[in-house]
Amino acid sequence: MLVRSEFFTEADGEPVAVENAGGKGEVLLVCEHASPRMPERYGDLGLSEEALNSHIAWDPGAFAVARLMSKSLDATLIYQRFSRLIYDCNRPPESPAAIRDVSEIFRIPGNENLSEAERSRRTTALYMPFHGRIREEIAARRARGQGTVFVTIHSFTPVYFGRERPVEIGILHDADSRLADRMLRAASDTRLYRVERNEPYGPADGVTHTLEAHALPAGLLNVMIEIRNDLIADETGQGVAADFLTGLLRESLADVQG
Numbered sequence: 689m690l691v692r693s694e695f696f697t698e699a700d701g702e703p704v705a706v707e708n709a710g711g712k713g714e715v716l717l718v719c720e721h722a723s724p725r726m727p728e729r730y731g732d733l734g735l736s737e738e739a740l741n742s743h744i745a746w747d748p749g750a751f752a753v754a755r756l757m758s759k760s761l762d763a764t765l766i767y768q769r770f771s772r773l774i775y776d777c778n779r780p781p782e783s784p785a786a787i788r789d790v791s792e793i794f795r796i797p798g799n800e801n802l803s804e805a806e807r808s809r810r811t812t813a814l815y816m817p818f819h820g821r822i823r824e825e826i827a828a829r830r831a832r833g834q835g836t837v838f839v840t841i842h843s844f845t846p847v848y849f850g851r852e853r854p855v856e857i858g859i860l861h862d863a864d865s866r867l868a869d870r871m872l873r874a875a876s877d878t879r880l881y882r883v884e885r886n887e888p889y890g891p892a893d894g895v896t897h898t899l900e901a902h903a904l905p906a907g908l909l910n911v912m913i914e915i916r917n918d919l920i921a922d923e924t925g926q927g928v929a930a931d932f933l934t935g936l937l938r939e940s941l942a943d944v945q946g
């Protein structure tokens with residue numbers, strides 16, 4: 689059994705954090721790629737400063753938007769405090785993408801040729817407590833009669849393998865598209881963003897793990913939201929996106945539940 693202090697230093701702190709823990713809203717926000725922070729003992733994995741701050745390490749802007757939505761929706765927000773370079777919490781332990789040794793155009797030396805023991809150490813330190821905390825939260829809400837609408841917030845890079853991505857907001861879903869369908873309908877006449885279904889990637893790419901793990905088995909309304917990160921690089925952009933998505937969620941929930 690991994691002792692937490694063997695993985696994290698005191699300065700690192702806890703892997704999982706919760707914002708607005710007592711939020712009364714029914715939306716539960718989750719941000720798996722909130723931070724580029726590395727656990728002290730892992731250093732830089734042999735990466736440049738540029739790579740360590742890029743989209744391969746985190747979803748720039750996503751946490752800031754999630755935080756604003758947490759306020760406007762009075763929603764509890766659960767997020768991972770460490771970089772997905774160490775473990776990508778939106779991937780199950782058996783997925784090769786949980787710990788990548790190559791991400792887009794970057795080689796990640798510190799992730800090459802990992803032993804099973806090291807993979808399992810990272811899974812225990814980062815993935816297990818994160819998903820455990822989400823499970824506890826959903827169970828506690830059910831116990832006190834608070835509904836849960838499960839929403840994950842991500843951002844994506846505008847240029848991937850040299851190709852520009854025209855989509856600006858992706859509304860992603862797995863087998864249960866009830867909420868996503870309403871959101872896409874509500875967004876169909878907006879001039880603010882180019883909004884598309886399951887873009888720039890979708891369930892076939894393995895990106896809906898968190899939805900599959902928590903929302904689908906419990907029959908919770910759910911959606912995964914992807915925002916192009918150049919649109920949320922500053923506070924103004926983050927505010928506009930958060931307002932837009934808050935409005936879209938409110939309207940769509942009234943529709944699906946009404």
Ligand SMILES: [Zn+2]
Pocket residue numbers: 720721747841842843
């Ligand atoms: Zn993400």
